[in-house]
Amino acid sequence: MKKIGLFYNFNTNKTSRIANKIKEVFEQQGKYEIIPVNVDENLTEEQFMQFDHMLLGAATWMDGELPYYWDEFVPAMEDLDMKGKNIAIFGLGNQVNGTENFQDAMGLLGFLLEKRGAKLFGLTSTDGYTFEKSFGVKDNKFIGLSIDLENQAGLSNERIEAWVKQLIEEDF
Numbered sequence: 001m002k003k004i005g006l007f008y009n010f011n012t013n014k015t016s017r018i019a020n021k022i023k024e025v026f027e028q029q030g031k032y033e034i035i036p037v038n039v040d041e042n043l044t045e046e047q048f049m050q051f052d053h054m055l056l057g058a059a060t061w062m063d064g065e066l067p068y069y070w071d072e073f074v075p076a077m078e079d080l081d082m083k084g085k086n087i088a089i090f091g092l093g094n095q096v097n098g099t100e101n102f103q104d105a106m107g108l109l110g111f112l113l114e115k116r117g118a119k120l121f122g123l124t125s126t127d128g129y130t131f132e133k134s135f136g137v138k139d140n141k142f143i144g145l146s147i148d149l150e151n152q153a154g155l156s157n158e159r160i161e162a163w164v165k166q167l168i169e170e171d172f
């Protein structure tokens with residue numbers, strides 16, 4: 001069984017819902033053990049570094065910011081050696097109300113970890129989304145999975161299923 005760490009804040013409603021669905025879809029394959037880790041003020045570098053395969057969940061908050069629970073961990077991440085770490089990010093955002101900063105959290109986490117040596121998996125097309133600007137996009141692709149529960153909730157399950165399939169094909 002391949003062990004994958006699933007990092008998100010357990011007290012969130014929407015992010016938790018998406019995390020649970022991702023866990024369920026991975027586990028249907030019968031080859032993966034998904035281990036949830038709560039991202040809060042008690043998250044340690046040791047907990048963060050215990051997996052080589054990591055799923056990270058982050059909603060974008062307040063005009064393009066990371067939620068406080070990730071933001072507090074940024075200084076620690078800036079010193080981590082992430083070489084050999086496979087990262088896949090799922091972001092939650094609102095492409096209507098947050099159109100100038102859609103899914104920025106994905107970029108704030110992803111580009112930082114990439115700079116520290118991590119490899120990003122599960123980049124996805126921006127087709128099917130309408131927004132002005134995003135720090136979560138590179139070369140016309142989101143650098144992870146983009147979920148919008150406010151405007152496109154009905155597409156979430158199929159997006160998650162396609163993303164997990166893609167990650168498996170990419171040998172994440």
Ligand SMILES: Cc1cc2nc3c(=O)[nH]c(=O)nc-3n(C[C@H](O)[C@H](O)[C@H](O)COP(=O)(O)O)c2cc1C
Pocket residue numbers: 012013014015016059060061062063064065067092093094095097098099101102103104149150
């Ligand atoms: C105060 C507030 C500010 C937000 N700002 C943004 C934003 O700048 N960009 C974006 O893509 N989404 C933004 N959103 C949308 C959230 O990312 C979205 O509602 C998400 O599902 C929240 O997930 P959570 O409840 O698990 O934190 C904002 C939501 C709120 C309530």
